[in-house]
Amino acid sequence: MNKLDFIEGKATQIRRDLLKMIVNAGTGHTAGSLSNTDIMTVLFYEVMDMKVDDPDWEDRDRFILSKGHSVESYYTILADKGYFDKEELNTFCQYKSRLIGHPNNKVPGVEMNTGALGHGLAIATGIAKAAKMSKKDYKVYTLMGDGEQAEGSVWEAAMAAAHFKLDNLVGIVDRNNLQITDNTERVMTLEPLADKWKSFGWEVIEVDGHNYQELIDAFSESEKNNGKPTLILANTIKGKGVSFMENKVEWHHGLPSAEELAQALEELSSQKEVKQNV
Amino acid sequence: MSKTANKKVVCQKLIEFAEKDSDIVALTSDSRGSASMTEFGNQLPDQLVEVGIAEQNIVGMAAGLAAGGKKPFITSYAAFVTMRAIEQVKVDVAYSNVNVKIIGISGGVSYGPLGMSHHTLHDIAVMRAIPNIKMVMPADRYDTEKLMKELVDYQGPVYVRVGRNPVEDVHQSADYEFKIGKADQLREGSDLTIIATGELVSTALKAAELLKEDDLSCRVINMHTLKPLDEKAIIKAAEDTGKIVTVEEHSIYGGLGSAVSQVVAENHPVPVKVFGIPDEPAVTGYPEDILNEYGLTPAKIAEKAKEMFN
Numbered sequence: 001m002n003k004l005d006f007i008e009g010k011a012t013q014i015r016r017d018l019l020k021m022i023v024n025a026g027t028g029h030t031a032g033s034l035s036n037t038d039i040m041t042v043l044f045y046e047v048m049d050m051k052v053d054d055p056d057w058e059d060r061d062r063f064i065l066s067k068g069h070s071v072e073s074y075y076t077i078l079a080d081k082g083y084f085d086k087e088e089l090n091t092f093c094q095y096k097s098r099l100i101g102h103p104n105n106k107v108p109g110v111e112m113n114t115g116a117l118g119h120g121l122a123i124a125t126g127i128a129k130a131a132k133m134s135k136k137d138y139k140v141y142t143l144m145g146d147g148e149q150a151e152g153s154v155w156e157a158a159m160a161a162a163h164f165k166l167d168n169l170v171g172i173v174d175r176n177n178l179q180i181t182d183n184t185e186r187v188m189t190l191e192p193l194a195d196k197w198k199s200f201g202w203e204v205i206e207v208d209g210h211n212y213q214e215l216i217d218a219f220s221e222s223e224k225n226n227g228k229p230t231l232i233l234a235n236t237i238k239g240k241g242v243s244f245m246e247n248k249v250e251w252h253h254g255l256p257s258a259e260e261l262a263q264a265l266e267e268l269s270s271q272k273e274v275k276q277n278v
Numbered sequence: 279m280s281k282t283a284n285k286k287v288v289c290q291k292l293i294e295f296a297e298k299d300s301d302i303v304a305l306t307s308d309s310r311g312s313a314s315m316t317e318f319g320n321q322l323p324d325q326l327v328e329v330g331i332a333e334q335n336i337v338g339m340a341a342g343l344a345a346g347g348k349k350p351f352i353t354s355y356a357a358f359v360t361m362r363a364i365e366q367v368k369v370d371v372a373y374s375n376v377n378v379k380i381i382g383i384s385g386g387v388s389y390g391p392l393g394m395s396h397h398t399l400h401d402i403a404v405m406r407a408i409p410n411i412k413m414v415m416p417a418d419r420y421d422t423e424k425l426m427k428e429l430v431d432y433q434g435p436v437y438v439r440v441g442r443n444p445v446e447d448v449h450q451s452a453d454y455e456f457k458i459g460k461a462d463q464l465r466e467g468s469d470l471t472i473i474a475t476g477e478l479v480s481t482a483l484k485a486a487e488l489l490k491e492d493d494l495s496c497r498v499i500n501m502h503t504l505k506p507l508d509e510k511a512i513i514k515a516a517e518d519t520g521k522i523v524t525v526e527e528h529s530i531y532g533g534l535g536s537a538v539s540q541v542v543a544e545n546h547p548v549p550v551k552v553f554g555i556p557d558e559p560a561v562t563g564y565p566e567d568i569l570n571e572y573g574l575t576p577a578k579i580a581e582k583a584k585e586m587f588n
Binding site for chain 1: 303324327329330332334335337338339340341342343344345346347348350365366368369370373374375376
């Protein structure tokens with residue numbers, strides 16, 4: 001099968017699974033997870049080197065979900081890859097489940113607990129620094145939200161990662177232009193965001209965050225050892241894949257009704273048939 | 279009597295252990311000189327990570343370094359690392375439960391004249407309310423040496439507060455047992471127990487000596503570990519002596535006095551008198567002026583303790 005078709009099929013399946021999981025749980029961050037599903041799918045099925053049967057493999061690539069509220073796509077991908085039984089997705093947010101509403105490192109495949117925004121980049125910077133100090137070749141990826149860019153701690157870490165020349169570190173911004181209240185620029189002006197990162201000493205690559213080839217090329221580009229960390233500014237659509245959720249602020253943690261779920265699943269299946277079982 | 283700053287012992291021991299273990303990493307936030315860590319940087323530059331004036335980042339990066347297999351020791355100003363970065367301590371370190379040691383330097387009123395911004399009178403209250411993280415305040419150089427030795431092999435988050443200035447020994451030698459979570463009884467007594475922590479333990483010992491002149495037999499406990507608290511030692515003190523005084527360089531709210539009172543009230547109610555800093559920005563002055571202002575001297579503690587027998 002064509003690589004891009006495979007990724008698209010996977011992404012569609014992940015979107016369907018996470019929507020079902022959210023409806024089953026009665027809670028979740030719906031639109032943000034749909035926004036970053038394509039980025040996450042490319043990372044976990046194409047880019048990152050990891051061993052499902054050995055989650056703590058010393059040389060694995062690391063991933064930190066800084067926008068921890070989009071945990072649904074994360075758990076769904078980990079389950080699909082076999083880090084834990086897919087049935088467990090039915091326990092999401094339920095009493096005593098380890099599938100907490102933000103990443104929990106008691107779940108196989110999850111490196112660190114996140115959820116408070118602005119933390120992931122500093123953690124990823126620390127891991128990347130550890131890799132450099134130990135002369136390890138693994139890469140560290142962290143996915144941030146765009147609203148999260150208002151946190152000062154992001155920029156403390158951005159400064160440090162450039163200072164330490166961490167070219168083994170890749171930050172991704174899920175630039176969907178919406179946060180819980182409104183459009184990001186109306187809440188707090190982030191633009192010119194690419195220039196901000198460049199001025200902090202980062203290599204910046206801007207892509208369509210739903211274009212698999214562009215994402216693959218950007219991650220490939222980030223692997224050149226030029227002494228600079230890479231920021232992939234991924235332009236995305238919040239709620240991507242479900243027509244009535246796209247670019248709608250109210251779907252930040254909106255819960256679909258049974259009818260809405262059915263419509264969403266229908267739309268997703270018609271976009272691309274789920275083709276593979278890997 | 280010998281006087282040594284505990285922060286100097288921290289650096290000496292870190293150099294000693296880091297020379298043998300390249301995974302030990304010290305982090306500083308433009309705090310190298312203040313933390314007495316300059317020598318560490320000179321001797322082991324590849325094991326020192328300087329993050330600049332960025333406390334949130336020092337804690338986040340330390341959590342990442344630990345996740346990457348390193349053994350990070352943060353040496354940063356107690357006032358800032360326990361407030362500015364408290365969410366990183368809570369989430370990145372404690373919640374993820376990674377092997378990060380945080381040494382808060384120049385704690386309490388060490389920076390006396392610099393004002394409330396630089397005082398650390400809240401850290402016991404804050405740290406004790408966060409699950410997974412332990413907290414220790416060594417009393418003298420012997421405690422600090424033994425603590426550092428234990429920390430090197432101890433898995434998990436620990437916060438340590440030390441002061442800035444030289445402190446008197448409260449132990450005659452290194453010949454005693456030190457264990458995180460185990461109270462250290464320095465003096466036996468039957469009428470009253472003084473439970474003190476950190477660098478005011480020496481003050482508590484002197485107060486006990488003054489009380490002896492009034493024929494009051496005073497037990498003194500060095501409660502170096504604030505969490506987990508040695509509740510058994512507190513209950514036994516309440517049962518054996520019937521009166522308790524607590525002494526700490528911390529707000530009277532949420533510190534050792536509060537913790538001891540809770541244990542006593544729940545298990546064996548007896549009168550407790552709490553000595554600490556009241557709920558106000560501390561007066562201007564050098565540390566000894568501030569401690570004197572708030573009654574944290576041997577004479578004033580002894581005087582107030584005697585009133586418990588009226």
